[in-house]
Amino acid sequence: MPHSPRVSPRGRAVTVAGSDPGPPEPAEGEDPLALRIEQLILGAERQYTPFQAARAAGVPMDLASRFWRAMGFPDIGQAKALTEADVLALRRLAGLVEAGLLSEPMAIQVARSTGQTTARLADWQIDSFLEGLTEPPEPGMTRTEVAYPLVELLLPELQEFLVYVWRRQLAAATGRVVQAQDDAEMVDRRLAVGFADLVGFTRLTRRLEEEQLGELVEAFETTAADQVAAHGGRLIKTLGDEVLFAADDAGTAAEIGLRLVETLGEDATMPELRVGIAFGTVTTRMGDVFGNTVNLASRLTSIAPKDMVLVDGALREELTGAGLAPRSEKAAADAGDGFRFALQPLYQRPVRGLGIVEPWLLTRRD
Numbered sequence: 001m002p003h004s005p006r007v008s009p010r011g012r013a014v015t016v017a018g019s020d021p022g023p024p025e026p027a028e029g030e031d032p033l034a035l036r037i038e039q040l041i042l043g044a045e046r047q048y049t050p051f052q053a054a055r056a057a058g059v060p061m062d063l064a065s066r067f068w069r070a071m072g073f074p075d076i077g078q079a080k081a082l083t084e085a086d087v088l089a090l091r092r093l094a095g096l097v098e099a100g101l102l103s104e105p106m107a108i109q110v111a112r113s114t115g116q117t118t119a120r121l122a123d124w125q126i127d128s129f130l131e132g133l134t135e136p137p138e139p140g141m142t143r144t145e146v147a148y149p150l151v152e153l154l155l156p157e158l159q160e161f162l163v164y165v166w167r168r169q170l171a172a173a174t175g176r177v178v179q180a181q182d183d184a185e186m187v188d189r190r191l192a193v194g195f196a197d198l199v200g201f202t203r204l205t206r207r208l209e210e211e212q213l214g215e216l217v218e219a220f221e222t223t224a225a226d227q228v229a230a231h232g233g234r235l236i237k238t239l240g241d242e243v244l245f246a247a248d249d250a251g252t253a254a255e256i257g258l259r260l261v262e263t264l265g266e267d268a269t270m271p272e273l274r275v276g277i278a279f280g281t282v283t284t285r286m287g288d289v290f291g292n293t294v295n296l297a298s299r300l301t302s303i304a305p306k307d308m309v310l311v312d313g314a315l316r317e318e319l320t321g322a323g324l325a326p327r328s329e330k331a332a333a334d335a336g337d338g339f340r341f342a343l344q345p346l347y348q349r350p351v352r353g354l355g356i357v358e359p360w361l362l363t364r365r366d
Contacts (some may be wrong), residue, residue, distance in 0.1 A: 040148065071114065279317075306363060
């Protein structure tokens with residue numbers, strides 16, 4: 001029986017029984033190892049042109065092209081670069097449209113959202129795993145000699161973990177939709193939305209080495225993601241020096257905002273942070289959030305003092321209405337000061353596109 005190489009837990013190449021599909025024929029100028037790794041990951045050989053794949057799947061060529069582009073892949077002309085898995089994916093997606101389970105625009109959205117999310121995930125995993133784990137285990141071995149057995153070893157485990165996390169996230173998202181009060185609330189919902197932004201990041205990009213800058217961004221995103229998740233929020237996206245998060249209620253968002261400032265403030269390597277949070281109707285599309293509430297949160301962030309959290313009047317009303325913050329110091333004294341948060345009004349100011357805004361400085365009660 002043929003044998004294929006694997007990598008031991010210590011990174012040393014060993015040999016185990018397995019099937020070796022044999023090296024595929026590379027195109028002119030193509031790296032043979034890259035092609036072998038592609039075949040290993042895809043689990044099938046290249047055998048179709050785009051036209052042949054569309055015909056085999058029973059899908060019109062124009063629709064197949066739209067699916068392909070939506071997933072984030074470039075036009076490849078009529079190169080023989082597609083596999084049986086591509087045919088099956090086309091057939092499944094088109095079948096959902098034919099069965100009436102998805103409209104054609106919705107199927108395109110599914111392809112685009114999946115493609116965009118997994119593209120970043122794949123880049124992230126390659127950076128995380130291959131950069132750290134493909135150091136040659138023995139003198140004389142090259143990184144490329146280690147890459148194939150490493151991918152062979154990691155692939156099934158990462159695939160199982162990906163499906164597990166996706167199912168968990170899908171269950172959580174479905175639960176939020178089921179709990180919505182009506183159909184309109186599924187798309188246009190009342191949420192707390194917050195931005196957290198590193199102060200002076202542009203100056204840092206000129207001063208730090210690329211590797212240092214990358215480490216800083218990674219530390220910021222990791223810390224922010226952990227705090228948002230731990231306290232019941234959802235990380236919508238990261239933008240290098242800025243993160244966008246959302247929460248179903250004002251108290252959760254307020255706690256996340258303060259925790260971000262407190263946690264990052266303890267790290268001497270981190271720049272100062274500013275946070276802005278607004279509450280109101282938000283439109284959700286493809287995992288992102290849109291609308292005036294999001295715009296207001298962004299504006300509040302831009303005017304927030306360093307290491308401070310600013311909120312809008314709507315979020316202040318939610319906090320006071322829920323008994324989490326007093327409407328006044330007199331109310332705090334009358335209630336025995338059993339509040340979690342304090343709110344201090346700042347000067348009203350015009351905000352472009354949003355009119356006059358009265359920001360509130362959010363702090364913890366002493």
